[in-house]
Amino acid sequence: LDSGMFVHVRMMLNEMPPSDVAHLLESSPPRARNLLWKLVNVEREGDILNYLNDEIRNHFVDQMAPEHLAQALEGLEVDDLADILGELPESVYLEVMASMSEQDRHRVEAALIFPEDTAGGLMNLDTITVRPKVTVDVVSRYLRMKGLPDTTDSIYVVDTHDRLLGAVSLASLITSRQEVLVEELLNDNVETILATMPANEVAQIFERRDLLSAPVVDEEGRLLGRITIDDVVDVIREEAEHSLMSMAGLDEADDTFAPVWSSARRRAIWLGINLLTVLVAAQVIGIFESTIQVVTALAILQPIVPSMGGVAGTQTLTLVIRGISLGHVVAGNSRWLIMKELGVSVINGILWAVAVGTLTYFWFQDLPQAPMLAISIGGAMVVNLIVGVFAGATLPMILRKFNMDPALSGGVILTTITDVVGFFTLLGFATLFFV
Amino acid sequence: LDSGMFVHVRMMLNEMPPSDVAHLLESSPPRARNLLWKLVNVEREGDILNYLNDEIRNHFVDQMAPEHLAQALEGLEVDDLADILGELPESVYLEVMASMSEQDRHRVEAALIFPEDTAGGLMNLDTITVRPKVTVDVVSRYLRMKGLPDTTDSIYVVDTHDRLLGAVSLASLITSRQEVLVEELLNDNVETILATMPANEVAQIFERRDLLSAPVVDEEGRLLGRITIDDVVDVIREEAEHSLMSMAGLDEADDTFAPVWSSARRRAIWLGINLLTVLVAAQVIGIFESTIQVVTALAILQPIVPSMGGVAGTQTLTLVIRGISLGHVVAGNSRWLIMKELGVSVINGILWAVAVGTLTYFWFQDLPQAPMLAISIGGAMVVNLIVGVFAGATLPMILRKFNMDPALSGGVILTTITDVVGFFTLLGFATLFFV
Incomplete structure (x- = not known):
């Protein structure tokens, strides 16, 4: 070039x-x-x-x-x-x-x-409609004259008021004789989509039913248009990418090759939000400054508990966000899911509390405070893993109640919680022992 | 129930x-x-x-x-x-x-x-094939006898050696007269897919060309089968989810409602890996224990620099991983992309260094070390943001060279780097000033 x-x-x-x-x-x-x-x-x-x-x-x-x-x-x-x-x-x-x-x-x-982002916004108006009482021969001649739009796999059958009666697939038109009436080929069990249905629900129906196209109707059952799989593929791609990009504070429409200045401006906002949350965590450490002065080892151990809580919470958060977007997590099973995740966090909390506690004991065994440090970090680990996982499981549901996007704000809120609780429990337990 | x-x-x-x-x-x-x-x-x-x-x-x-x-x-x-x-x-x-x-x-x-995960693994063997020299009438009768498999939008035309000559769409069969020869309707410009093509490339071709189905051939051009859009939709969904789930150390096939024990076991592995990385970071803090003993304020400021570097790096990492999976980021433009991301990190590094430096100065203005603390944290911020973003931009490409999955291991390696560099630069600069 x-x-x-x-x-x-x-x-x-x-x-x-x-x-x-x-x-x-x-x-x-x-x-x-x-x-x-x-x-x-x-x-x-x-x-x-x-x-x-x-x-x-x-x-x-x-x-x-x-x-x-x-x-x-x-x-x-x-x-x-x-x-x-x-x-x-x-x-x-x-x-x-x-x-x-x-x-x-x-x-x-x-x-x-x-x-x-609704079915009405996805739909195309290029539907081919015929009446029930015409023969395949008439339909063929009509199609020959009119031509077929791209990705047409079915034509629709409507009554005199434009109400949808059903669909006839091209496959059935080809495999039937010329004198057969359209109504004999009619599939009246076709999946119809209401124009106001959200796009992600449309995508779920297409995926679950392996549809190539579906008719869109209004409240009275009148045919408005059709949705084709190529538009749905875009919805599926965008939706799946949305979670990935949002969790890093990016927009799925972000251009990878955007100019430096516009990229820098957008990222700065996310860094600013992150700075506010980490300043909150720093304030928590500030409360315990005098304890750290006495036991400097705490400054070394400090990053471990918040980090582990953040990782455990993020795993749960990601799992629940994906579960919601696939339609697996609904009101009826969310209580079971929260209980299960808490069970997981208790097991892992105890496991890693023992591991990190033992490690800490031997690391600082020259210090007289070693046993108490080990107990402090172990206790903080259990508490923070449970809190992190509980936040990861419940935040998406709470945020959705307030019409906020869990993928975008969930991660920031979660790590703020695990940082604050992590520092507070470790330094708090230590203060109880040493001051 | x-x-x-x-x-x-x-x-x-x-x-x-x-x-x-x-x-x-x-x-x-x-x-x-x-x-x-x-x-x-x-x-x-x-x-x-x-x-x-x-x-x-x-x-x-x-x-x-x-x-x-x-x-x-x-x-x-x-x-x-x-x-x-x-x-x-x-x-x-x-x-x-x-x-x-x-x-x-x-x-x-x-x-x-x-x-x-190749085209051959995705394909179905239910292709309908015809010869070029038959009429539409003969094809129709043949299809009437044989029936059409689900989601068939085209039938394929082959020579006597089963080599693919092209496709005829159902739409063109319906809209043409009975005495026309198949070869007159033949589309010989059809997108053919080699059986060995990776599934994600197949998905990209389907998305870009808005295909409903495509023929799969072997090296000699012989028709082996066909791939339909419903199978491709699954590939697209899984691929997009793979990045999201891997970045949290989860598998896209993970069952949201798996029993507690099997979930706990899998998550424990990821927490263990994370513990190893955070222990490395803790060791770095340990090097500077004596500096922290002199200036306890460092323990308070400690989490800020690694956190900001981690966020900036993760944004770049996510953008590049998505760019690679969409086929936007290739060898030819990766140098431009790295330079651009570095530009972004320099701008944001300076911006947030000034902000955090000023804040630190006023926060600790009662201390004689306040100006030096402000300079240390500002300098560390610039270095860590640049290092984090550079790692985020280059890691996916390096990991792919070693056949590792950037979405799975990229995040862990990145935060290890930003933690180590963040602690080392902040405490290192402070040590230069105070010891």
């Missing part, structure tokens, strides 16, 4: 599938990325934007003139269009809409009624 | 789809789970086993007699069958195989040639 063979690169870019161009842009540092983007043909920009992650897409969209953007977005599927337009500032959005054809405008407005 | 209405529960269980029964079993504590499993009808056990996660499935399979298992597994798709049988101990495997029909036995043996 640096060698300046622009013509050659432009040709290659415009022969690659849009998803590959998007992948290339996502894998490029900012300077190369902007250069590559300029080499893309205008009529392919819409398709490529569609495959880009939110942050990079918004970056490019912000630079485009509204009429240019409207032109680039022509021909996109309506759910993808709504995704892109839904994130624009009001004024740009109105300008882009004004540059679009009336038909497209109506479609986008219909799609934007539903929030992005 | 406790009320003993077994008949009622049994009826409900056997009316639910197998995937829902599997979900119910996964969400139940061990006692209820074993009870529910006993109430499932034998002929449904195979389907349900197929939907269960590895750990719970193995638990049930271990309890089943080989003939019983062979009977339960009848009718499963061959890739699923191979998954289950591939994990059995040799002796049980041979017994189960002996109880199966000869045809099934051959299919399983063919599927077990390829490791589970």
Whole structure:
């Protein structure tokens, strides 16, 4: 790229599938990325934007003139269009809409009624519908005329009020004779999805039922559109990544190759939050300064208890967060789960209390305080592991009650608790013995 | 369930789809789970086993007699069958195989040639193949006779040596006239997958191309089978979960409701590894015991620097691990990424060094050592943030060279580094000033 063979690169870019161009842009540092983007043909920009992650897409969209953007977005599927337009500032959005054809405008407005993270926001409007009383032959001729949208595996059967009666798979259309009526092939046991259903529940249904597509209906059972597996795959990927990234204080839409300054600004916030929590822990140590003055060994042993409590708590927290997002952990079994995790923490607490206590005793056996140090650290270990695990098991449920994201705030709150309790119990026990 | 209405529960269980029964079993504590499993009808056990996660499935399979298992597994798709049988101990495997029909036995043996995490291990053998010179009418009659397997969106066209020529979608079969030849509808630009391709690359291709299915071929281009999106969704889910769970020292197949003892045993290992690393950090503090004796304030400030370095490093580590698994981070751009992350760490290092230094100065302003404490902690902060971020950016690449899993071992190694460097720099700078 640096060698300046622009013509050659432009040709290659415009022969690659849009998803590959998007992948290339996502894998490029900012300077190369902007250069590559300029080499893309205008009529392919819409398709490529569609495959880009939110942050990079918004970056490019912000630079485009509204009429240019409207032109680039022509021909996109309506759910993808709504995704892109839904994130624009009001004024740009109105300008882009004004540059679009009336038909497209109506479609986008219909799609934007539903929030992005619901079934309505995921759905496409390109359903093919037929009536129950027509023959396979008529359907075939109709499809030949109209064409089939991508990833269509079923067509839908509706009554005169657009209410969904069921689905007919392409497979059954092919394997039946021409004179058969659609209603004889009708599968009326098809999984229908309410437009207001949250996207993650939609994903769970698709995963559990191995669906390729599903019809979306309103409260009255009228067919609104369909959701296809390729959109659901994105939801599954994003949801699973969300937990991973949030636990490190990152956003799943974060661009790996974002410029230094914007990365630094975002990370600074998370470091600042962490500083506040560790200052609380430092204050706790401050309470016991006089004890440390007497027994300096405490300063050496100090990091062990909070660290072990943090690790044990984080394991439980991760397990419960994953359990909730898979739908395994629900109100009915959470009490059992908390009791089980407490059982695990008692066993490990005692095990590692004995191990660390023994180790401490022999490490500081030259000191007269060695037995008391061993007992202090052992006792603190048991308490902190139980507290950490209890916090790990209950925090996700509590945070969700307050509509907070357990993956984002759970880890910070947890380690604050295990740090404070860890320092307080170790130094507290020691103070009881030595002061 | 406790009320003993077994008949009622049994009826409900056997009316639910197998995937829902599997979900119910996964969400139940061990006692209820074993009870529910006993109430499932034998002929449904195979389907349900197929939907269960590895750990719970193995638990049930271990309890089943080989003939019983062979009977339960009848009718499963061959890739699923191979998954289950591939994990059995040799002796049980041979017994189960002996109880199966000869045809099934051959299919399983063919599927077990390829490791589970390759395209060959994911593929199904239920492809429908036709020759190029037949008409749509003939194909339709053939399909009517033979039936179409689930989630079929394309049939494949092969030559007389079984070499793949291309695919014909069901959609194009429906929308074309009966007398058209298959070769006229042939898409010869179909994405073919080599049987030896790793499963995560298969998943990336499916995601990027929005595929529903793809043909699997051997080195000579002969059609071996096909991969369908439902199997790929499982790969995507597992891969994304793998990073999340590994970073907490858990296995993505871990059962949330495992019994207390088996959970405690597994977690103990991770806590033991963590104890070793924190003991290393404690040894570093021990080196500077005499300095702490002179300035006890150091014991209070001690946790701040390692904590901030650990957080900054973990953010980078998580970003890079995700980038690698998405295929964004490759050899060509890793140098740019490391430089960028170092830039971020320098900015944040200086920012938080000034903040923490100022804070320390005013916190301990009554002490004569306050200015020197502020300088020590600020200097340590800059060094540790840079070291932490550098380790976070380079560790995943180094660990992969040694075939180690960065998500599993990366976090432990990283925090050991940030703990050691954090304590060493803070206490080291302080010692230079005060001793």
